[in-house]
Amino acid sequence: xxxxxxxxxxxxxxxxxxxxxxxxxxxxxxxxxxxxxxxxxxxxxxxxxxxxxxxxxxxxxxxxxxxxxxxxxxxxxxxxxxxxxxxxxxxxxxxxxxxxxxxxxxxxxxxxxxxxxxxxxxxxxxxxxxxxxxxxxxxxxxxxxxxxxxxxxxxxxxxxxxxxxxxxxxxxxxxxxxxxxxxxxxxxxxxxxxxxxxxxxxxxxxxxxxxxxxxxxxxxxxxxxxxxxxxxxxxxxxxxxx
Numbered sequence: 001x002x003x004x005x006x007x008x009x010x011x012x013x014x015x016x017x018x019x020x021x022x023x024x025x026x027x028x029x030x031x032x033x034x035x036x037x038x039x040x041x042x043x044x045x046x047x048x049x050x051x052x053x054x055x056x057x058x059x060x061x062x063x064x065x066x067x068x069x070x071x072x073x074x075x076x077x078x079x080x081x082x083x084x085x086x087x088x089x090x091x092x093x094x095x096x097x098x099x100x101x102x103x104x105x106x107x108x109x110x111x112x113x114x115x116x117x118x119x120x121x122x123x124x125x126x127x128x129x130x131x132x133x134x135x136x137x138x139x140x141x142x143x144x145x146x147x148x149x150x151x152x153x154x155x156x157x158x159x160x161x162x163x164x165x166x167x168x169x170x171x172x173x174x175x176x177x178x179x180x181x182x183x184x185x186x187x188x189x190x191x192x193x194x195x196x197x198x199x200x201x202x203x204x205x206x207x208x209x210x211x212x213x214x215x216x217x218x219x220x221x222x223x224x225x226x227x228x229x230x231x232x233x234x235x236x237x238x239x240x241x242x
Contacts, residue, residue, distance in 0.1 A: 012040035012077035019045055028056055032064065040074035047080045051087075062092035066099055069127070082127065086134045093132065093139040097146050100128045100154045107157060108193055115228045119236065121167035121204065124160035133164030140165060144177055147184045155184065156194050163201030171205075178202070178209040185213075196226045203233035206241055 003011075009018075023045050026034065031053070034046035047068070050061055062085060069081045085092065101107055106125045116122055124130040132143060143162050147155055159181070166177060185198045199217055202210040210233075217230040 008076065009041045010074075012044040012074035012080070014041055014044045014048070014076070014080075019048065023049060028053055035064070035068050040077050043068075043072070043074070044077045044080045047077065047084060051084045058088060059091050059095070062088050062095055066095060070099065070103055078127070082131050085131045088135060088139075090139050090142050093135060093142045096128050096132060097142075097150065097154070097158070100150070100157045101126055103127045107153075108197075111192060111196055111223070111225050115225060115232050119239065121164050122160075122200070124157065124164055126157040126160065129157040129161040130164075132158070132161030133168075135165065137165060137169040137171060140171065140173075140177065144180050147180055152188055152191050152194060155188070156191075156197055159184070159194070159197045159201050163197070163204050166201070166204035174205050174207050175209060178205050178207060178213070182209070182213055192223050192226065195221065195223070196229055199226055199229045199233060202230075203236040206237055211237060 005013075018041060023034075023042075026049065028050070031046045031050050034042050035050075037043050037046070047065065050056060050064070053061075065081050065085055069078065069085075072078050072081065085096070088096075104127055106127075108125060124133055132139065140162070143158055143165070146158055150158070162177065162181070166174070171177060181198050181201055185195060188194045195217075199214065202214050214230045214234050214237075218227050221227050221230070
């Protein structure tokens, strides 16, 4: 059943008419207080107006929004926060790494039952990895270097962000990224979820390093789904090259 406009507002949905002059005249401190309003609609308004403030740095805003996202329950307010974070720079990306895998419980804890039939790259399930995947490609070096610095549970989700970002952007340093993914694959070969995610990430690259690694996975891996994912990745690469 279709939600009424009032129901949507209760979940944080806003349109331009909801942002009245009373809200527009609020100071940054007052907007930060509004972020804690009991009304989801007002929290969304606060996010929208803070993003458009000239007197708050992007880094400070990012930190505020990340702390808010941890506690936020309403769908449209979360969407507004994520939309703002997606516009962040490398400094925001560094801050975001501390939140990877810690918001929500939708992360993969086991392999799916079957390989996706979609011809697109799957949207990351971790909310922070999803945001990272939609950021400007200038954050990619931060994400790649984080593969050396975090535990396997964080790395699993970061790989989703890397794969998504690379799949939908032209990446000038593909070779560097793929080599880092191969190194990560070798280091955490015992973790079948990570092997599966890296196999999927290889589908984002059109270079020999990636295709040869996928063929090696087909020959050597002992997980049927990972082998099937490698075939799918090769097919995606072939389709994009045509």
